[in-house]
Amino acid sequence: MKANQQIIWINVTTSANWNRPVVGVVRVESELKTHLQRLYPEGFVKECIWLGNQFVEYLDKQESITEGVNSEVKDPVQNKEPNLLYPVLPRRVALEMIAQGFLSIMPAKLRPIVSRFLLISKRKIARILASKNYHRIRAGISREHSSDRSTVSFKNNHQESLFNAGDVLISVGLDWEDPGLLEEFSRLKEQEAVRIVTCCYDLIPCLFPQYCVSDVATRFTQYFIDLANNSDLILCISRQSENDLKQLLNQTGAAQVETQVFQLGDNVPEAKDSMMSDEIKSILTEPFILFVSTIERRKNHQVLYQAYHLLCQQGKKAQLPKLVFVGMAGWGVDDLLRDIQLDPLTQGLILQCNHVTDAELRSLYDAALCCVYPSLYEGWGLPVGEALALGKIVLSSDRGSLPEVGGDLVTYIDPWNPADWAAQIWRVITDLEYQKTLREKVKSSYQSRSWQGVARSIKPKLDELIEKPFTTQVLYPGYDCMSEVGKRIGPVIRSNGKAGILFTGPNKAMPAGAFRVTIWDEPNAREVGRYKLSFLVGNNVIAEQANLAIQQAVGLNTPLITMDFHLESPVNSLNVQCQLISGELSIVRLEIKAQ
């Protein structure tokens, strides 16, 4: 048995494995961890990572990304990853590429047959990859090859679970990339009574699959159904995401899980590093409009290009500031980038910057004439908040959650209307009085959202989860227990005239405390005899009543037996065991109540 102290665990797997420039999800995970650790007493909030088959404690001391405290401490996971020639791909993408490669080297005649075979095997391979055995083997191999990692960074205990009943596990990373993780949440919630807190960033793959790499709507709908099933609380980064999620859960009949909106912090990292690339230095010498976002179809760089094209067509090129896209080019924008490259009208006006450091980004924000965000849909829209936090004028799309970020401080424009964008951009760059008014309004009114405030906003819900009392458990032995001598008939276990273990279960974690178990049977099915009732933690009997009599029932609403037991500390596995010595019993349900 473990000490009776509940812990808030934060799954930091995503940030621990991240070795590229920080993106939103990594920032959320990292900032929440840092600021929750500050809000709670020392040792109350701990970090863990998922190894593919189990959670282990993570002892690294990476601090806030935005504050950059203790930045000299290197991420041990990153330390051990060699510099790779190609980026590591998600497993699904890698498998698809392997299959495509395999097909391309096949003789043309064999391709249809092999393709069919691969299609048929797809589900089987997916099952193998999701199976516990695979993860066990994989984790074993990975441990063999990186023994120093586990000894330095992880506090491992393979025999015992990391969690106590009643602990809270917060997981806000790239959880959709590993289906095994959701299965583990389910097991932890059901078997170990861990309270699971997860995050819904947006439902874009379900609502707008056309803007995604492939048709991912089904896969992500499945993810959100599982997430709702396996979570006690889902944090949503906007009211829009919360509404979208609830609508999807309603439409699919999924679990009605509790949700809480938490708006992301928008403090932009400080520019500590004075080193700046020549490209950025050059941009900073002239006025420019800034758009911070990966370049993908949903982000709608297209409308800005069209707006600039229209303005150039109207003979306004000479007065136009540069338009700077900060972000990597993603999928489906090749034609756009080619248009921008070749269009003689806009040539030289639209620039794209990649691999911008935090310091460079901060300098770009500071120097920008205004910021634009024409996205077709967002679950939040962090760059809008960041721009406003730095007092910038923002022209933004009015779709998704964007109005939640900008309130009435942003000029909203229909993302499908290039002429409107052209008109608004032109007004901002030419009407200096208008520019001044907008800027002053932002500076005087915008309430920046700190990560500390974000952590504080979710603390009451976390406290509720921690303090949530044990709720009465109703168990149906036919579903929840095993039997040696009885027959399982739907929810019921009925004896068959044989002596032996009639039922044992549910093999679940329990918090510390005093409990009362009530066992209900079918009074009409009783035959006089004797039985023994035991309570076991692992193999240890903690309470027992031997030689109990089975008597004819006196009334229909009388239970077979009621028995109390006490747990000094939380346990990982409690079983109630009924051994039939003689007679007949038909067990209908067990109720475990806290006393």
Add this chain to the structure above:
Amino acid sequence: MLCTYPIDTPRHGGQIRVSKIVNHYRQAGFQVEVVGVLGSDNYPVSAGFEPSPPIGELAKILENPFLMEDVAISQLYESHDQYFSNLAKQIKKVPGLIHVEQPWLFGFAQRYIKEKLSHRCRLIYGSQNIEYQLKAAILKSYFTVEQVVQCEQQVKQLEMRAVTEADGVVCVSQHDLEWLRRYTQKPIVLAPNGVSEWQVTEQGIDEANQVTCHQKFALFCASGHPPNVKGFFDLFGRGFGAMNNNETIVIAGGASSAIGGDDRVHQSAKLAARITLAGIVSDSCLSGLLHTAHCIVLPITQGGGTNLKTAEALWSGRHIVATTTAMRGFEVFIGQQGVHVTNNPAIFKQQLRKVMAAPPLELNQLDHESRAIVLWEQCLKPLSLFITKIAPEQHNEG
């Protein structure tokens, strides 16, 4: 009794209904001969039944007899002398009353009476559905709009002839009765589909447990009849979150392979993971499944008749989540304890989730007894009196 399926070993709803009606007539003192044409190659050879006609013969009648075999059979056995004669020879006794179940052999019966009988023989039309509407709904998935309209008209013509020219009509629901009344002033009797009492055996429970692996489950038992499959996907498509990790929908009967082999099962998120395909199961296994099910789902969105499976679900005493179409003929039970009815797919799924989380349904003695009206003997009770009135001379207590 004229019909297009044998009833030696009744499996689907139509067979069971005919078999029960025949038993009912016999128990009421009538002598009954069952004669017909096998409507499909899948039916086994049976005494009194002409074999299923070759597709070539049907194609001479209808350019494309796919899903319209019954209409082609109807015309073949009425108009083609050889086929008419073959079927007529199957009738060994001289009938005083012919009960034609469904409209397909109604034309044959009329010609038979006209040409072969010298006395007055009454004709009863046994309606199981508003056939032309059901046919149109089925064909919609396969044919063009023009083809559907054309086929619908052909069925409607046969059906209206049976309705208007029969001496009496037996129907299965109040809804159908009201529809029929618009077209005929002849006597109509309501004899809904029912269910036989079943006994669950140890073997049946073992067989059911092998299917379900002791999981809590909702049962969907249906034939592979296209409306059953369509209804399933109408209600459970667009993502299925109604079940927890340790729960499943067991699909038993012909619908099992029809649904399992349908791409739509993989297009609705989580649906494939939440179904267990039991296939066609034995009677003992079915009774085991009905006994151990937590809930029975009736996601039926098409059809004008009544559903035998609804009667079965009601008599099982389990929770029921159903559509109004599935509850047709059993409207009296809507809103009663454990009966949840909705046509909205999202609400259907939400309701299923709630029911799966609820304790097992426990009906009190009174509620259980009130459901006895779904038993066949109760459902068919008005029938013997009805035909006695139509053909009083046929009743033979001996």
